[in-house]
Amino acid sequence: MADLIAPHGGLTEPVCLTVGAAEIDAFKAEAEKLPKVPVSAADLSSVYRFADGTLSPLTGPMDKATYDLVLNEAHIVNNGKKYAWTIPIAFPVTAELAKTLAKGQKVALTNPAGEVVATLDISDVFEWDKPAYIKGVYQTERTDHPGAAMVLEGDKDKTHLVGGTIKALPQPKNAKFGKYVLTPREVRKLLAETGWEAAVAFQTRNPLHRAHEYALVYGLETLIRQGKNAGAVLNPLIGETKGDDVNAEIRMQTYESLINNREFGDGDSDVELWKKRGESVPDRVKLLGLDIKMFYAGPKEAVMHAIYRQNMGYTNIIIGRKHADVPYADGTNIWGDFDAQEMFGKLSGDLKIQPVKVGFAAYYESMGRVDLTENHKDEKPWSISGKDVRATLQKGDMVDPRIMRPSTSTILAAAMKK
Structure with missing residues (x-):
C-alpha cells in the first residue's frame, strides 16, 4: 500500500544508513x-x-x-x-x-x-x-x-x-518497551496496514492528564469530522530528558495501561460522533514510542517534532498550548502560550505534515467532562497545580480522577513513593 505522506526533504523513501x-x-x-x-x-x-x-x-x-x-x-x-x-x-x-x-x-x-x-x-x-x-x-x-x-x-x-x-549498527531494543519503538519504514508499513488515509501523532514527554489525553481525542475527532478515515498514534518521546521528568519506563507503563484498558476518550469524547460510526476512540488509537532527545526549545522544537513525524509517515501532528515548553529558572515564560502553533505559519522552507492546533483543555463540572477552555469563557475549570499533583503521588495517593485516570495515578504513585 502507498505511504500517506512523502518523507521530508523531497525524498521518495526515508534515508537508511543502518548496517544490515x-x-x-x-x-x-x-x-x-x-x-x-x-x-x-x-x-x-x-x-x-x-x-x-x-x-x-x-x-x-x-x-x-x-x-x-x-x-x-x-x-x-x-x-x-x-x-x-x-x-x-x-x-x-x-x-x-x-x-x-x-x-x-x-x-x-x-x-x-x-x-x-x-x-x-x-x-x-x-x-x-x-x-x-x-x-x-x-x-x-x-x-x-x-x-x-x-x-x-x-x-x-x-x-x-x-x-x-x-x-x-542497529539500535539495541529496550527489553521493557522496545516493541513500541519502530523505524520510519516500519511505522509506514504499520500505518499502511490500518487502511487509514490520515494519521495524527501526539507528542508528549509526560504521563498523561485527562486534559493532555483530550488533545489527542480532539485531534482525531477533528480529522474524522473533515470526512477522513483517520487514526491517532500516542507517540511519546523516550529519548534523553531532564532529570525531573518521569523516566521512560514508568511513562510507557502508564501509556500502555491507557491503551490496553481502552480508556482513551472515556467520558471526554463526542458521544454522537462515535455512536453514528458504531465505534469509540480506542478503536482508532495506537501506541508507538520515539527515541530521540528533548531540546526543550518550545516553538523551534515543535517544528522538529513535526519533521520527525513526517518522516515516520504521519500526515498530521497535534500542536497544543506550550508545546515543548519550559520556563526560565524563576518560573517566567520564555515563549508565549501559542508561539509553537504560530511557528507553522512562519516556516522558511517546505513541510508537508500539517499541524492540528489545540487550545487549553480542562475538566468542567457543568459538562462532567474535559473540554476546551475557549468554550467556557465564564466558567472556572476544575484544576490542581502540577506541584500538588506531584505531592499527592509522592505520598502514594491517587490524583483526583477528574484530573488523571486512576490507572495512571496507580502506576505513578507506586513509582514515586519509592
Whole structure:
C-alpha cells in the first residue's frame, strides 16, 4: 500500500544508513581499527535516528555551512529546494579531540560504555559558538533554562562540533518497551496496514492528564469530522530528558495501561460522533514510542517534532498550548502560550505534515467532562497545580480522577513513593 505522506526533504523513501545483519561482523572489525569519537547518551539517539531516516533527508551531523543556515534562516537545502529545519544538529567534541580530526577522515563513534555504535565520514570540524546556538534555538540570550543547561553544563568540556555521514549498527531494543519503538519504514508499513488515509501523532514527554489525553481525542475527532478515515498514534518521546521528568519506563507503563484498558476518550469524547460510526476512540488509537532527545526549545522544537513525524509517515501532528515548553529558572515564560502553533505559519522552507492546533483543555463540572477552555469563557475549570499533583503521588495517593485516570495515578504513585 502507498505511504500517506512523502518523507521530508523531497525524498521518495526515508534515508537508511543502518548496517544490515550480514555486514555487522565485518563492520565492527573495521570500526575497531578507526580513531574513536565518543558521543553522549543524549546524542546517541541522534546517531540512530540519522541512520534509520527519522532525520531525513540528513545523512549525518551537519557541516558548518548547513549548521549556520539552520541557525540563521531555519531551513536546509536539498536538491536546490528549501525545507524547514529549525534546530541544527552536529556532534560536540573537546578541543583536544578536535585537533586530531580532519575533513575526509573516517572515525568510529562510541557510546558512553565505550562500544562502537557507528562510523562517521567527517565532512567538517568547527568551533561551537554556544551563545549563538542558544540565541538561535531558544530565541533568548538568557541561560537560566534547561536547554542552555544542556549546552553549558552537560557539554561544558565540548568546544567544537563534527559533521559528516553516518553508518550505524542497529539500535539495541529496550527489553521493557522496545516493541513500541519502530523505524520510519516500519511505522509506514504499520500505518499502511490500518487502511487509514490520515494519521495524527501526539507528542508528549509526560504521563498523561485527562486534559493532555483530550488533545489527542480532539485531534482525531477533528480529522474524522473533515470526512477522513483517520487514526491517532500516542507517540511519546523516550529519548534523553531532564532529570525531573518521569523516566521512560514508568511513562510507557502508564501509556500502555491507557491503551490496553481502552480508556482513551472515556467520558471526554463526542458521544454522537462515535455512536453514528458504531465505534469509540480506542478503536482508532495506537501506541508507538520515539527515541530521540528533548531540546526543550518550545516553538523551534515543535517544528522538529513535526519533521520527525513526517518522516515516520504521519500526515498530521497535534500542536497544543506550550508545546515543548519550559520556563526560565524563576518560573517566567520564555515563549508565549501559542508561539509553537504560530511557528507553522512562519516556516522558511517546505513541510508537508500539517499541524492540528489545540487550545487549553480542562475538566468542567457543568459538562462532567474535559473540554476546551475557549468554550467556557465564564466558567472556572476544575484544576490542581502540577506541584500538588506531584505531592499527592509522592505520598502514594491517587490524583483526583477528574484530573488523571486512576490507572495512571496507580502506576505513578507506586513509582514515586519509592
